[in-house]
Amino acid sequence: MPELYAIRATYDKETITVYQAYNDTIADAALAAQTFVAPFSFQRMTWIKPSFLWLMERSNWGQKSGQERILAIRIKRAGWEEALALGVLTHPEPALWPNPDSWRTAFAAAKVHVQWDPERSLRGAALPYFSIQVGLSRNLIQRYTDDWIVGIDDKTPLVRKLHKLIQAGSAAAALKLLPRERVYEPRVSEDGSRHRY
Known part of the structure; x- marks a missing residue:
């Protein structure tokens, strides 16, 4: 069985x-600029997810209102690593945060929230291992849009094709078209410390 908690992603x-789902207006503007611009909101947390199938379940394959367009955002690994280094879990894992009060203080001040959710199968079923999603606070969003994003691709046509194949019972054909994801190992910092999440 895959590792219980692992970052699974397409990377080089x-x-x-990472993946995000938006409406046509936000998606078209982002694709034209190759980064996020208005009407994208810079004033609230934005969640980025390296698991394609997790976002497919969340957006119902781009069928949910306001999530019709699926964008693949290529970001610098240095930016991703910076976000992870600033991350605090959305719940107080006892092994990492034995004192709930210290977790509450850290979480309230965190620029990045880290959440582990069950990975999803092609048909949206919860799997017995977890994938990461990372919430960037408004304090970091400008860095994300201005410094970290390398390019944005529209995966909506692929998503629609995959959805049709699944509905037609052609799961094997759909699996062959999925983005290839593998376990991503975060780089160790110079002082040898590990991320706080």
Whole structure:
């Protein structure tokens, strides 16, 4: 069985791909600018997710209102690593935060929230292992849009094709078209410390 908690993603030496779902207006503007611009909101937390199938379940394959467009955002690994280093879990895992009060203080001040959710199958069923999603606070969103994003691709046509294949009972064909994800190992910081999440 896959590792219980792991970052599974499409990545290369310099970038990692994360996914977000938006309406046509936000998606079209982002694709034209190759980063997020108005009417994208810079005033609230934005969640980025490296698991394609997790977002498919969340957006119901782009069928949910306001989530019709699926964007693949390639960001610098350095930015991703910075976000992870600033991350605090959305719940107080006892092994990491034995004192709930210290977790509450850290969580309230955190620029990044980290959440582990069950990975999803092609048909949306919860799997017995977890994938990460990362919430960037408004304090970091400008860095995300201005410094971290390398490019944005519209995966909506692929999503629609995959959805049709699944509805037609062609799961095997759909699986062959999925983005190839593998376990991503965060780089160790210079002082040898590990991320707080």
